[in-house]
Amino acid sequence: MGRPPCCDKTGVKKGPWTPEEDIALVSFIQEHGPGNWRAVPTNTGLLRCSKSCRLRWTNYLRPGIRRGNFTDHEEKMIIHLQALLGNRWAAIASYLPQRTDNDIKNYWNTHLRKKLRKLEAAAGHGNLPSDGILNSDQQPAVAKGQWERRLQTDMHTAKKALSDALSLDDKSSALPTSYASLLASSSSDLSSSAISHSDPYFVKANPPPPPTTATTTTYASSTENISRLLQGWMKNSPKSSTATTSSSSYIGVGTKTESATSSDVEGTSNSKSEGFDQSVFGFDSSNSNTTPQSMSTVDDQTTISSTDLYHDEKRSSNKELIMKSESEAAVPFSVIENWLFDESVVSQAQEEGLFQISLGCEDHHNTSEFF
């Protein structure tokens, strides 16, 4: 096709983002909202391509992103959704409102896949391919761009698996042995393997309540930190790119530190995207130590229906696909969603202060027995 590159590569900066760049990007988005990425580099003076700006926003700066260790529930969600959907990280991410597809993908590649391999090796049978990827990845190759059709196929697989699972009490019966054992073991060994890391935006937060799961750690939202960053920046040198005041808190991209806490709740799921709500930035210094606006919204969010979770445009597009596939398949897929957003699960999520889907053994609902 001879398609031109997304941007002129010459004079485009690459590599890690600096705090100044982040501030410029965030302040621009705060002013204009996300979208129209083409205009971002021009209007902000950033020497980044539009794609890079979008990626930086969606994967890092966007409100509502939760970073740090994955909880057991999240891990289980990923494992099962991966088994059902394959490597459709965006689709998987749509069920983990506070995680980005990139995060999930990285987590899968660095943690879960290895775990599966280990367990597979321990189990001594060949259910899993060497890369630990199941089902859909073992399907015949499908041309790219056909993932809707593929999804439909996956929906059949998912429905069948769920149908099987829901009729059984044995939670491991519907899964490969290694999966079942992985799920059983995830609580214990994940916490030890999980890395405590943070980045400059994710400061250690206030003392947590006793964790409800082993080493359930979350991080102060990027929103909070960025808002603090911006606050200082705006007070002292509006429109300046020096950000001398705030950049002191920007220790460096990708640095690692001790874990944060489970009480740190990120922004909302529906504020994280194109439907960006400026209020989430809450340019109030009290943000850092008190309940941020975004946090209170999270509590609201945890009580919402599954539909509400799809306010995010990205999610809604995923859902549309699912719904489309649903209607085409003429078999309701809502059982998955019903399960995923089971009220009792949501209650638990509220207790834990974040949106988590219970796949746990402690849940006595039949649907959860599957896991």
Next chain:
DNA sequence: AATACGCCCAACCGCAAGAGC
């Protein structure tokens, strides 16, 4: 203490699809 090695993750790349004209 110095070096080598492996892990992790932020960011990049290329492709595909959607939107608008």
Next chain:
DNA sequence: CGCTCTTGCGGTTGGGCGTAT
């Protein structure tokens, strides 16, 4: 209908960091 522009997605990579030797 076809073209261009923009966005979304999944795979891959490179550099920083921690750990082992």
